[in-house]
Amino acid sequence: MPRTKSKRQQQIEAVALYPVDWLEERSGLVGGLKYFLFRKVPAETNWFHTLGSATLTAFIVQAVTGVILAMYYKPSAELNPETGVPIAYESIVSITNDLTLGWLVRGMHRWGASVFIILLFLHMGRVFLFGAYKYPRELNWLVGAVLLLMAMGEGLTGYLLPWDQTSYWATVVAININANAPIAGPFLGDFLRGGQEIGAETLTRFYSLHMLVIPGGLAALIALHLYLVIRLGITPPPWSQTAGGYDAQPNGGQPTRSGLVTPGPRGNGNGRPEDGA
Amino acid sequence: MADDLERPGEDVESQDPAAHLPAPSVWPFGFAFGVALVLVALVISSLLIVAIGAVIALVFGFLWIRAATREVRGAPPPEPEPEVVEEEEEAEHDGPPRLSRSLFLEGATIGVGAAIGGIVTLPAVGFMVLPAFLDQEYEKVDLGPLENYPADQWVVAKFRGTRKQPDGVARRTAYIRYNGQQEGTPSFTILSNRCVHLGCPVQPAGLTEEQAKEVETDGGPVEIFKTAPSNFTCPCHGGAYDTEGNRTAGPPVRALDRYKYSIRAGRLQLDEPYSVGKVKGTGGNAEIKAYDLVDPGQHVDGPEQFFYPYVP
Numbered sequence: 001m002p003r004t005k006s007k008r009q010q011q012i013e014a015v016a017l018y019p020v021d022w023l024e025e026r027s028g029l030v031g032g033l034k035y036f037l038f039r040k041v042p043a044e045t046n047w048f049h050t051l052g053s054a055t056l057t058a059f060i061v062q063a064v065t066g067v068i069l070a071m072y073y074k075p076s077a078e079l080n081p082e083t084g085v086p087i088a089y090e091s092i093v094s095i096t097n098d099l100t101l102g103w104l105v106r107g108m109h110r111w112g113a114s115v116f117i118i119l120l121f122l123h124m125g126r127v128f129l130f131g132a133y134k135y136p137r138e139l140n141w142l143v144g145a146v147l148l149l150m151a152m153g154e155g156l157t158g159y160l161l162p163w164d165q166t167s168y169w170a171t172v173v174a175i176n177i178n179a180n181a182p183i184a185g186p187f188l189g190d191f192l193r194g195g196q197e198i199g200a201e202t203l204t205r206f207y208s209l210h211m212l213v214i215p216g217g218l219a220a221l222i223a224l225h226l227y228l229v230i231r232l233g234i235t236p237p238p239w240s241q242t243a244g245g246y247d248a249q250p251n252g253g254q255p256t257r258s259g260l261v262t263p264g265p266r267g268n269g270n271g272r273p274e275d276g277a
Numbered sequence: 278m279a280d281d282l283e284r285p286g287e288d289v290e291s292q293d294p295a296a297h298l299p300a301p302s303v304w305p306f307g308f309a310f311g312v313a314l315v316l317v318a319l320v321i322s323s324l325l326i327v328a329i330g331a332v333i334a335l336v337f338g339f340l341w342i343r344a345a346t347r348e349v350r351g352a353p354p355p356e357p358e359p360e361v362v363e364e365e366e367e368a369e370h371d372g373p374p375r376l377s378r379s380l381f382l383e384g385a386t387i388g389v390g391a392a393i394g395g396i397v398t399l400p401a402v403g404f405m406v407l408p409a410f411l412d413q414e415y416e417k418v419d420l421g422p423l424e425n426y427p428a429d430q431w432v433v434a435k436f437r438g439t440r441k442q443p444d445g446v447a448r449r450t451a452y453i454r455y456n457g458q459q460e461g462t463p464s465f466t467i468l469s470n471r472c473v474h475l476g477c478p479v480q481p482a483g484l485t486e487e488q489a490k491e492v493e494t495d496g497g498p499v500e501i502f503k504t505a506p507s508n509f510t511c512p513c514h515g516g517a518y519d520t521e522g523n524r525t526a527g528p529p530v531r532a533l534d535r536y537k538y539s540i541r542a543g544r545l546q547l548d549e550p551y552s553v554g555k556v557k558g559t560g561g562n563a564e565i566k567a568y569d570l571v572d573p574g575q576h577v578d579g580p581e582q583f584f585y586p587y588v589p
Contacts, residue, residue, distance in 0.1 A: 179572040182587040199442040
């Protein structure tokens with residue numbers, strides 16, 4: 001049934017679309033966003049495929065809460081002359097106990113860190129078990145591995161920042177473990193400590209690494225990771241016909257999978273209709 | 278889109294022969310090696326290697342510039358021009374042969390950009406890395422008059438190990454025993470409390486005075502507690518040491534580090550710490566295998582010293 005729009009409806013539509021068209025004409029961003037949102041994905045995607053975006057969400061939570069915490073946290077190992085307590089630890093206590101909603105945002109950052117790492121591993125396990133690291137996605141696996149290492153670097157550097165006994169001695173131990181790495185170990189230990197002993201410089205350089213260096217690298221690599229996901233498409237689960245090397249119903253539904261003995265025909269694996277060859 | 282994903286086994290190599298030409302010159306690699314050598318030598322404080330690296334960098338840099346500007350200077354080319362240039366010359370009409378302008382600008386842009394990037398980046402990276410390695414020395418610490426250290430009595434001494442750090446992280450602890458006079462000079466056993474497994478603070482297993490004796494020194498007050506340890510244990514991973522610092526149980530890989538000491542005007546002065554492989558004998562008669570201070574977890578003797586950690 002053809003719908004006719006009233007004149008008023010058409011006017012409203014035109015007003016709403018004008019800024020969108022303006023933006024599209026000058027940037028192509030709208031088309032890019034449409035391509036991203038409406039790209040084809042395999043029919044058999046399931047909840048396990050959401051682990052990657054869950055990890056991304058956890059990262060965004062860490063970034064936002066971290067930026068806000070940085071407005072109140074003071075990375076100084078100096079003692080407050082009035083109380084005799086290190087300023088860094090005092091600022092953490094103040095965020096947690098005194099400032100409005102500080103307990104919540106710090107709690108989100110502190111527990112969200114564990115969530116981030118856990119989701120990273122679950123996502124990695126999904127990719128491994130689904131064989132999603134195979135050709136042509138090997139590069140994205142490698143990028144993901146670097147992302148995992150950087151996330152753990154965030155964990156190491158962030159753990160020191162409360163500057164209490166636990167974080168201090170945990171960092172002593174962690175740096176000494178690093179210092180035992182072959183070849184670069186002793187240099188790495190001195191670099192992380194900022195000298196031969198843990199001190200005020202360790203706290204400030206861990207702060208810089210934690211909130212500037214590593215997050216910058218993480219954000220850049222996440223962008224590359226997502227670009228590759230969009231370019232290469234999403235892997236169907238291993239039980240899907242497409243992943244097995246068939247388009248749907250290649251020969252009347254008869255299984256012809258040759259499995260381990262002889263390599264089966266290579267499907268395009270990414271569910272794109274134009275991938276014929 | 279689909280054709281971008283070439284499959285292994287398909288012949289894709291013949292399409293772009295220029296991509297497989299050898300790199301035009303080895304000079305940039307030699308130059309980079311020289312610069313890297315200089316940086317490494319700065320880290321290990323070897324002026325000789327700095328000089329060698331500088332010479333390598335200068336020589337290769339000069340050769341690189343010479344090779345790169347060969348065409349501009351009108352020197353004969355060392356080998357036939359790559360195809361790219363020929364193609365461009367073909368495209369040009371008949372005129373005097375010339376280095377294509379675009380190629381020169383391309384090279385100049387990349388070269389100048391790299392130079393600017395290097396000028397900005399190298400000092401910044403040096404500032405990030407080098408202060409952690411240069412001018413690192415243990416300060417000498419005054420631990421007060423000798424009368425505070427009775428013979429054959431262990432004490433816990435808590436002191437400020439460095440003036441460069443705020444008080445909290447500058448605190449150090451040592452376990453000190455006066456062994457009496459040894460050939461006319463006072464003999465001390467001074468153990469560092471840094472566990473040689475992974476650096477946690479080892480504790481004396483024995484009763485310790487609750488009230489410290491405070492001794493005033495130029496470097497701030499030194500707190501001295503008498504104690505009577507049967508051994509030393511580490512709270513983190515269960516390392517245990519006897520009263521000479523030899524490992525008796527747990528994961529530590531060597532004996533506890535010790536401090537050198539000297540006597541200045543009747544006062545005990547703590548000098549730099551050193552690492553210990555094993556201690557035979559006790560007290561003033563102890564025979565100590567001493568090594569330069571290394572990080573916890575690192576072997577100083579035996580075949581393991583070459584592998585934990587492996588440093589070429």
